[in-house]
Amino acid sequence: MSSSRLPLLLCYAAMATIAAAVNLLPVFLTRLSVDLGGLSAEQLGRIGAVTMGGLVTGIIVSGPLADRMGARLFAVGGNALAAVGLAWLALAPGYHTVLAASLLLGIGAGVLDMVLSPIVAALQPDRRQAAMNMLHSFFCSGAMVIIGLASLALYLNLSWRILAAIVGVWPVIVGIGFLRVPLPTLVAEGDVRTPMRTLMRRPAFLLSLAAILLGGSTEVGMAFWLPAYAERTLGYTPEAAGLGLMGFTLAMTVGRLGIVALPRTLGPVKLMLWCCAFSVVLFAVASFSTHAGIALAACVLAGLTGSCLWPSILAVTADRFPAGGATMFALLAAMGNAGATFMPWLIGGVADGYGMRIALATAGLCPLIMIGVLLAMHERPTAIPAPAV
Numbered sequence: 001m002s003s004s005r006l007p008l009l010l011c012y013a014a015m016a017t018i019a020a021a022v023n024l025l026p027v028f029l030t031r032l033s034v035d036l037g038g039l040s041a042e043q044l045g046r047i048g049a050v051t052m053g054g055l056v057t058g059i060i061v062s063g064p065l066a067d068r069m070g071a072r073l074f075a076v077g078g079n080a081l082a083a084v085g086l087a088w089l090a091l092a093p094g095y096h097t098v099l100a101a102s103l104l105l106g107i108g109a110g111v112l113d114m115v116l117s118p119i120v121a122a123l124q125p126d127r128r129q130a131a132m133n134m135l136h137s138f139f140c141s142g143a144m145v146i147i148g149l150a151s152l153a154l155y156l157n158l159s160w161r162i163l164a165a166i167v168g169v170w171p172v173i174v175g176i177g178f179l180r181v182p183l184p185t186l187v188a189e190g191d192v193r194t195p196m197r198t199l200m201r202r203p204a205f206l207l208s209l210a211a212i213l214l215g216g217s218t219e220v221g222m223a224f225w226l227p228a229y230a231e232r233t234l235g236y237t238p239e240a241a242g243l244g245l246m247g248f249t250l251a252m253t254v255g256r257l258g259i260v261a262l263p264r265t266l267g268p269v270k271l272m273l274w275c276c277a278f279s280v281v282l283f284a285v286a287s288f289s290t291h292a293g294i295a296l297a298a299c300v301l302a303g304l305t306g307s308c309l310w311p312s313i314l315a316v317t318a319d320r321f322p323a324g325g326a327t328m329f330a331l332l333a334a335m336g337n338a339g340a341t342f343m344p345w346l347i348g349g350v351a352d353g354y355g356m357r358i359a360l361a362t363a364g365l366c367p368l369i370m371i372g373v374l375l376a377m378h379e380r381p382t383a384i385p386a387p388a389v
Contacts, residue, residue, distance in 0.1 A: 006181050006182075007119065007123060007181050007182065007183055007184070008120065008123060008124075010075075010174060010177045010178055010181055011116045011119055011120055011135060012134075012135065012138040013138070013170075013174045013177070014075065014078070014079060014112050014116055014171075014174050014178075015112075015116060015135060015136065015138040015139045015142060016138060016139070016141065016142025016145070016170065016174075017078070017079055017082050017108070017109065017112060017142070017170060017171045017174055018082075018109040018112050018113055018139055018142070019138075019139045019140070019141075019142030019143040019145075019146055020082070020086070020142065020146050020167050020170065020171070021051065021055075021082050021085065021086075021105040021106060021108060021109035022051060022052075022055075022109060022143070022220075023142075023143040023146045023147060023150075023223070023245075023249075024086075024089075024146050024150060024160070024163065024164065024167060025047055025048075025051075025089075025098075025102065025160070026048065026223070026224050026225075026226075026227055026228075026245065027146075027147055027150035027151060027154070027227050027241075027242045027245060028150060028154070028160040029044045029047075029227060029228045030227075030228065030231055030232075030238055031154065031160060031238070032044065032047070032098070032160065035159075035160075036094060036095045036098070037095070039095065040352065041228075041348045041349075041351045041352050042345075042348045042349055042352055043095070044228070044348060045224075045344050045345045045346075045347065045348025045349065046099070046345060046348075047098065047099065047102055048220075048224045048341075048344035048345065049341050049342070049344060049345040050099050050102045050103050050106065051102040051103070051105060051106040051109075052106060052220070052337050052338075052340045052341030052344070053103070053106060053341050054102070054103040054104065054105065054106025054107040054109075054110060055106040055107070055109050055110035055113060055337045055340075055341070056106075056110060056334050056337045056338055056341060057106070057107055057110060058078070058081075058106065058107040058108065058109065058110025058111040058113075058114065059110040059111070059113055059114045059330045059333045059334045059337065060110075060330060060331075060334050062074050062077075062078075062110070062111045062114050062115070062330065063114045063326050063327045063329065063330020063331065063333075063334075064326075064327045064330070066114065066115055066118075066186060066326035066327075066330075067186060067193055067325045067326045067327050070183070070185070070186075071115050071118070071119050071183045071184075071186060071326070072178060072179075072183055074111050074112075074114065074115040075112070075115050075116075075119070075175075075178040075183070076175045076178045076179055077108075077111055077175075078108045078109070078110075078111030078112035078115065078175075079108065079112065079171035079172070079174050079175030079178065080108070080171070080172075080175050081104060081105075081107055081108030081111065082105055082108035082109060082112070082171040083108075083168050083169075083171040083172045083175070084104060084108075085101050085102070085103075085104035085105035085106075085107075085108055086101075086105065086164045086165070086167055086168035086171070087164075087165065087168050088100070088101040088104060089101035089102070089105065089160075089161070089164040090161045090162070090164040090165035090168065091161070092161070108171070110333075110337065113333045113337070114326060114329060114330045114333055115326065116135060117132065117135065117314055117318075117329045117333070118186045118325065118326045118329045119183060119184065119186070120132065120135045121314075121318045121329075122184040122185065122186060123184055125322075128314075128315040128318050128319055129259065129268050129311075129312060129315035129316075129319075130259060130260045131315070132311035132312070132314045132315040132318075133256040133257070133259035133260065133307075133308060133311045133312065133315075134256065134257070134259075134260065135311065136256055136310060136311040137252075137253050137256035137257050140249045140250070140252040140253035140256060140303075140307070141249075141253050143223075143249040143252075144246050144249045144250055144253065146167065147242055147243075147245050147246040147249060148246055149163060149166075149167070150163060150242055151239055151242035151243055151246065154238050154239050154242060155239050186325050186326045193323055193324070193325040193327070194321055194323045194324050194325070194328070196327055196328070196331070199321060199324060199328060199331075202321075204320060204377065205317065205320075205321060207373055207376050207377045208313055208316065208317040208320075208332065208377070209331065209332065209335045210335075210373045211272075211309075211313050211370055211373045211374060211377060212309075212310060212313045212314070212332050212333075212335050212336040212339075213335045213336060213338060213339040214309075214339060214366045214367070214369055214370040214373065215306070215309035215310045215313055215336060215339070215366075215370065216310060216335070216336035216337055216338070216339035216340040216343075217339035217340065217342065217343040217363065217366040218276075218279060218306050218309060218339075218363070218366045218367045218370070219252075219306050219309065219310060219340065220339070220340035220343060220344060221340075221343035221344060221346075221347055221360075221363035221366065222248065222283070222286075222299060222302050222303070222306070222360070222363060223245065223248060223249070223303075224343075224344040224347075225344065225347050225348075225351075225356075225359075225360065226241070226244055226245045226248055226299050227241040227242055227244065227245050228241070228356075229241075229299070229356050229360060230244045230245075230296055230299070232356060233355075233356045233357060234292040234295055234296055235292055236292070236296070244296050244299060244300060247300040247303070248299060248300050248302070248303035249303060250303070251300055251301060251302075251303035251304035251307065252303040252304065252306070252307040253307075254304060254307075255303070255304045255305070255306075255307025255308055256307045256308065256311065259271075259308055259311075259312075268308075268312040268315060268316050269316065269374055269377055269378045270378070271308055271312065272308060272309055272312055272313075272370075272374050273371060273374050273375070273378075275305045275306065275307075275308055275309060275367075276305075276309070276367040276368070276370045276371045276374065277367075277371065278305040279302055279305040279306050279364070279367035280364055280367050280368045280371075282298045282299075282301050282302040282305060283298075283302060283360065283361065283363060283364025283367070284361065284364060285298035286298035286299045286302065286360060287357045287358070287360045287361035287364065288357060288361065306367070309367075309370070310336055313332070313336075314329065314332060316377070317332060339366070343363055343366070346359075346362065346363075347359040347360065347362065347363055350362050
């Protein structure tokens with residue numbers, strides 16, 4: 001096996017750790033509400049917000065450190081924190097402990113989210129768009145496995161605590177794998193990292209931050225609430241609702257893997273423009289169709305149209321600012337996850353006041369706004385070179 005093959009495989013496996021942290025509880029939202037004494041939509045949304053808030057915290061704190069200390073500590077540490085969070089979740093006696101475990105899970109996932117993209121970008125600098133979409137397709141694959149296991153647990157009437165304990169073995173194995181594998185430096189040999197203050201003065205980089213914020217909101221807003229929406233509003237059983245989320249993640253996987261087969265002449269920004277336009281239509285159909293099957297199909301297909309947004313923004317930004325290092329990826333991931341943090345909570349709050357259909361339609365504004373941001377990005381394609389040594 002080549003020296004880059006094993007690190008890539010471990011990065012793919014670690015994306016499944018992030019998937020477990022983010023996707024395990026959403027399938028159990030209705031069961032959590034019952035088990036923990038009856039929770040409101042806002043309280044359920046808060047679980048997702050706390051997880052994503054921890055994720056953003058992990059990204060922001062660890063990003064600048066990784067440029068100085070290297071990738072290994074954070075690849076191992078992120079898996080370790082996720083394993084502890086899953087164990088704590090398995091033992092949680094009440095709602096506040098679930099929130100605390102979700103926070104720790106989020107921090108571990110955030111550390112991994114920060115470090116995996118720059119590792120892969122350094123390993124495959126000549127094909128970053130395909131490489132980023134391939135990496136993030138394993139988030140979707142991992143999510144499908146987690147959702148499938150959760151749906152099976154619901155069918156067998158097994159507790160979410162038992163599943164958390166079982167899944168907790170995975171990050172332990174992946175973390176051990178990262179202990180000895182060779183990892184690249186996060187800025188190319190001979191380059192000097194572009195300072196963050198330089199990046200923040202570049203309009204093209206600020207547009208990237210805005211785009212990934214909206215991309216994260218688009219993706220996670222639908223993913224987090226799809227099972228509860230399918231069950232409470234569309235009238236599906238909990239098992240069928242969980243399978244709906246699995247369909248969403250399968251569509252995301254297909255979309256991200258399909259990027260590899262697309263001609264390079266299409267360009268990532270044009271691709272994202274088309275995907276945002278279709279996403280707006282699908283969110284509208286999912287929110288307002290009176291036919292439950294059509295509405296659920298639109299929810300699932302939104303996974304396909306939204307699949308390329310996050311990884312393609314990472315690839316475009318890495319190509320334009322090649323010496324940004326882990327700090328740049330950390331800021332991008334933090335902004336994307338800030339959207340993913342805010343949107344589930346916002347949907348829950350809107351649902352309490354106006355109903356779930358209006359709440360889901362509110363999330364559909366994100367890809368609509370993102371179209372304007374992408375058009376502005378398309379007019380600013382110029383990269384900045386790496387600083388001279």
